[in-house]
Amino acid sequence: MAASESLDVLVVGAGPTGLALATQLHAYGARFRIVDRHLDRARESRALAIQARTLEALAPYAVTDDLVARGNPAVQLRLHFPGRTVRLPAFDIGVADTPYPFLLFLSQAETESVLGSHLDEAGTTIERGTELVELTAEGDHAACRLRHRDGAEESVNARYVVGCDGAHSTVRNQAGIGFEGHAYPQTFLLADLEVDELEKGAAHAYMTKAGILFFFPLGSPASWRMLAMRPPGTPDTDSRVDVRQLQAIVDRDVSDRLHLRDPVWMTDFRLHNRGAKSYRAGRAFLAGDAAHIHSPAGGQGMNTGIQDALNLGWKLALVCQDAAPDALLDTYESERAPVGRNVLHFTDRAFTIATSPNPLLRLARTRVAPRLAPLVMRLPALRAAAFRTISELAIHYRRSPATAEGPHPRRRGPRAGDRLPDTPGNLHAMTAAPGYHLLLGGPREVWDTARIVAATRGRNHLLHVHTLGTSGPWRGTTHCLVRPDGYLAYRAGGTDLTGLLRYLDRWLPLS
Numbered sequence: 001m002a003a004s005e006s007l008d009v010l011v012v013g014a015g016p017t018g019l020a021l022a023t024q025l026h027a028y029g030a031r032f033r034i035v036d037r038h039l040d041r042a043r044e045s046r047a048l049a050i051q052a053r054t055l056e057a058l059a060p061y062a063v064t065d066d067l068v069a070r071g072n073p074a075v076q077l078r079l080h081f082p083g084r085t086v087r088l089p090a091f092d093i094g095v096a097d098t099p100y101p102f103l104l105f106l107s108q109a110e111t112e113s114v115l116g117s118h119l120d121e122a123g124t125t126i127e128r129g130t131e132l133v134e135l136t137a138e139g140d141h142a143a144c145r146l147r148h149r150d151g152a153e154e155s156v157n158a159r160y161v162v163g164c165d166g167a168h169s170t171v172r173n174q175a176g177i178g179f180e181g182h183a184y185p186q187t188f189l190l191a192d193l194e195v196d197e198l199e200k201g202a203a204h205a206y207m208t209k210a211g212i213l214f215f216f217p218l219g220s221p222a223s224w225r226m227l228a229m230r231p232p233g234t235p236d237t238d239s240r241v242d243v244r245q246l247q248a249i250v251d252r253d254v255s256d257r258l259h260l261r262d263p264v265w266m267t268d269f270r271l272h273n274r275g276a277k278s279y280r281a282g283r284a285f286l287a288g289d290a291a292h293i294h295s296p297a298g299g300q301g302m303n304t305g306i307q308d309a310l311n312l313g314w315k316l317a318l319v320c321q322d323a324a325p326d327a328l329l330d331t332y333e334s335e336r337a338p339v340g341r342n343v344l345h346f347t348d349r350a351f352t353i354a355t356s357p358n359p360l361l362r363l364a365r366t367r368v369a370p371r372l373a374p375l376v377m378r379l380p381a382l383r384a385a386a387f388r389t390i391s392e393l394a395i396h397y398r399r400s401p402a403t404a405e406g407p408h409p410r411r412r413g414p415r416a417g418d419r420l421p422d423t424p425g426n427l428h429a430m431t432a433a434p435g436y437h438l439l440l441g442g443p444r445e446v447w448d449t450a451r452i453v454a455a456t457r458g459r460n461h462l463l464h465v466h467t468l469g470t471s472g473p474w475r476g477t478t479h480c481l482v483r484p485d486g487y488l489a490y491r492a493g494g495t496d497l498t499g500l501l502r503y504l505d506r507w508l509p510l511s
Contacts, residue, residue: 007031008320010144010158012132012171014041016108017288017305018164019115019126023061024313026122027434028484030320033156034124035146036165037131041116046108047302048216048225053392053419054303055100057310057486060432064100066114071106075217078199080206080254095384097421098393099428105203107218108302135161135174135284142283160316160329162285164309167272169290175281181274181344184295186211186355187230189241189249191266192222196259208253209362211355222264227296229355230268241266271295273348275340279333287312292340297350298390300343307392308336314434314484323462324508331402339395393419397487402507406492406499413474416491420482425471431482435462436489436508438500442477444469446495455501458510 009025011018014036022034050067058064077088095101116126129149136143144156163171172179198204198215200223206213214227228249247260276291288305312332318324353361388394397403398417405416414421422428431437438456440447444467456463472478474493479500481490490503 006141007033007156007158008160009316010035010132010142010156010161011164012036012161013164013166013169013288013290014038014112014116014126014128015164015166015288015305016047016111016115016302017309018162019112019119020058020306021162021164021287021309021313022119022124022126023058023063023115024310025317026119026124027061028314028317028321030313030317033127034119035127035130035132037129039129039149041109041112041128047111047296047299048105048107048218049299049303050104050106050111051299051303051391052095052098052100052102052387053395054306055104056098056419056422056428057307059099059428060434060486061118063114063118066118067106067111068100068104070110070114071104072217072219073100073102073104074201075103075105076202078202078204080204080256082208082255095387095393097423098391099422101387103299103391105217107220110220111302132161132165132170132174135171137282137284158283159320160283160285162287162309162312162316163290164287164305166289167274167293169286171284172276172286172290175284175286177281177284177286178277179274180277181272181293184271184273184351184355187268187270189226189228189230189246189266189268191226191241191243191246191260191263192218193224193226193243193246193263193266194222194261195224195226196261197256198224198258206254210253213249213253222262226260241268271351273344273351275344279337279340280329285312285316285329285332287336291336292344294344294347295351297347297354300347300390300392303392304339304343307339307395310485311336318462318484318508325506328402328507331400335397335400335402395419402483402489403487404490404499404503406490406503407496408493409491410474410476410478410493413478414488414491416480416488418488420486420488421473424473425468427473428486430466431464431486433464435464435484437482438463438465439468439472439478439480439482440466441468441472441474441479442470442495446477448495451497455497455504459504459508462508463504 008030009032011022011034014034018034025032055064079086131147133147134145141157141159142161146154146156163169165171204215211229216225218225243260243263250258273294276286279286279291287308315328319329396417403417420427478493480488483489492499
């Protein structure tokens with residue numbers, strides 16, 4: 001068995017979560033490898049939407065512009081009820097603190113292509129056809145046995161291993177982490193195909209007594225993605241999916257005369273709602289579908305996984321470089337596990353409402369919703385709140401051990417633990433460089449330059465200082481520390497940096 005050099009991190013799985021993690025690890029100079037047992041990336045469209053917060057989080061790594069260029073940010077939604085269609089506008093809701101006030105429709109295949117190309121250009125090889133077969137904790141490292149496509153095996157020592165390897169995660173199983181939850185009873189049919197007589201430029205949801213039938217605009221490899229429930233009474237042993245079966249569902253549930261043709265890809269599947277009992281076991285971490293799987297309601301799955309990765313990668317890199325204490329890694333689970341639980345709960349509720357045969361829920365889908373939807377969409381505040389939730393802009397880490405409010409915090413403006421808004425002054429571009437960013441708000445002359453130099457000495461490569469003047473997101477004199485993932489680690493009013501220095505000594509000690 002061949003042996004290789006020791007690594008900081010072994011990334012197992014090269015889907016969107018693993019690729020995002022590798023992208024961040026590369027930016028922070030970690031020694032890592034990324035392996036995937038599949039010989040090629042996804043070619044069919046799985047996840048279809050990228051949320052605003054994901055686009056923000058990926059922007060520092062020079063991939064977001066390419067994603068937006070390939071995707072469609074102007075998709076509207078059509079809700080089709082019996083006898084009525086509700087047209088929901090695009091996100092013209094006045095969300096001004098993000099550069100991406102929209103839901104970007106882009107297939108997972110294209111997302112993986114963009115991230116994979118970025119890594120390739122950076123000189124990182126995605127080792128496809130390579131699988132993890134054994135993981136053993138051995139003191140200060142994890143001993144990993146890899147098997148290559150030709151059957152040859154290799155021993156790799158890594159300080160940490162991250163399982164981004166999906167619902168059937170080898171890392172999770174090898175680490176002995178439980179995966180609790182349930183499977184939904186329904187079987188779903190999925191197809192990428194052409195649909196005649198369907199309005200282009202919009203996503204269509206047909207609210208029927210049997211459930212919801214979706215058509216999402218793709219563009220490639222086909223014009224439409226169809227998602228439907230297998231009709232009740234169909235034997236579970238009949239796993240065949242063909243156009244005639246899909247057409248029969250449309251003819252039964254849709255009053256519009258839609259004609260399905262030229263399928264590129266069709267499959268059936270069962271949905272699960274499961275979460276890992278923990279996101280870490282010793283030197284093994286879980287991210288993405290390895291940590292949580294759920295229904296596609298709200299387009300949360302891939303986005304949650306990518307944000308898991310971007311919460312974890314910089315922490316692993318700094319700890320491996322001895323720039324941060326080991327305790328920083330414990331904050332990964334304390335921050336991301338509540339997010340995962342909320343997603344599981346939200347998607348479960350939405351899925352139940354959309355698919356349940358319960359007479360009251362069927363009545364809500366077909367009779368109550370058509371009357372309420374237009375009224376709700378006329379209220380900008382409700383639309384904005386809904387967008388912030390679905391887009392994941394509302395996620396915060398206020399209760400994290402690595403979050404602290406200092407003395408005299410301002411009543412208005414983002415709090416410690418919140419994401420940094422992009423206004424005023426293009427703050428995201430200002431804070432895009434790897435590392436922490438210290439923002440100084442208020443009149444420039446009030447800041448003691450010598451004290452600030454002292455605070456940054458020994459941390460210069462990981463702590464950048466920006467003077468905002470009076471254009472920051474807080475009124476008056478304030479200082480704030482922005483984490484590498486764009487969330488506020490520390491915030492205080494006034495010019496006394498004592499609390500900030502105490503925070504830095506704890507989480508970014510002098511090198």
